[in-house]
Amino acid sequence: MALLLFRQIASLFLIVAAGYVLTRLGILKSADSRTVSLICIYLAAPAVVLKSFQIELTEQIRDGFLLCLGAALLVHLLMLALGPLLARLGFDGVERASVGYSNSGNLIIPLVTALMGEEYIIYTSAFFSVQLLFVWTHGQAQVSGLAKPDWKKILTNCNLIAVVLGAALMILRIRLPEVLLTALGTAGGLLGPLSMLMVGILLAGTDLKAVFRTKKLYLIAALRLLVMPLVILALYRLLGSLFRVENLWTLLYISFLAASAPTASMITQLAQLHDRSPAYAGAINVMTTLLCILTMPLMTALYELVTA
Secondary structure, three states, X not given: OHHHHHHHHHHHHHHHHHHHHHHHOOOOXXXXXXXXXXXXXXXXXXXXXXXXXXXXXXXXXXXXXXXXXXXXXXXXXXXXXXXXXXXXXXXXXXXXXXXXXXXXXXXXXXHHHHHHOHHHHHHHHHHHHHHHHHHHHHHHHHHHOOOOOOHHHHHOOHHXXXXXXXXXXXXXXXXXXXXXXXXXXXXXXOHHHHHHHHHHHHHHOOOHHHHHHXXXXXXXXXXXXXXXXXXXXXXHXXXXXXXXXXXXXXXXXXXXXXXXXXXXXXXXXXXXXXXXXXXXXXXXXXXXXXXXXXHHHHHHHHHHHHHO
């Protein structure tokens, strides 16, 4: 699995390279990253999520989904517990949020699709749903310094709406027309390539030398890509034996993979929204995204070793 993951991430990074080259040649512009991001957020990601729920609700799927919800909640509670410690160590709100929140949507959904198949996307939606609630409450409070959550943005988030609508359709056993399912599949297939294209466009407008010269970024990247996944792996291994769910370690791997991902691009967007060092937040995102091609396969190999 670690080798397959490395190959899949490497193939996605070739699209990153294409976006970088096209931008450096002037064919694309740095501002185009926002357009690509909006397509991912408002079209591709909701399409993937909605289509993932178009399956028969069985006891196995129900138990697996609840397991992934619980696993995601555990990850985010751990992040909440570590927040005060990081604050005492001198990490500001943007840095703490960058350590705590991973890119569990744009990167993980295409990876899980390629590695395990579309039938497993429903379990990535569990992690993504929990993270959406935490990002727009706790995450926004960390980045902005404001304690009041933006409930309107939480409840009207198109991806959360897709999860709720998809779950309702699955519970009610309502099957969408085949032509609509085909359209959702086509739109959802854009998520991986467009996400990586966006990263390439952002990289082209980033001073990479300055990024790699900033020492604290390496510490933040180590916490996000190595320390957090290792702690989560220990907790999963400790608590996993308490559950009797079919394909337990396969399902927990999906949540573990999401927790091992680079910093969520949403943190950069929140930093831009509240004018809290958006360039620095973007640099953290760039650093962790570049390094994940090595760390995520490594974490996967450790996961396989520990759960064998």
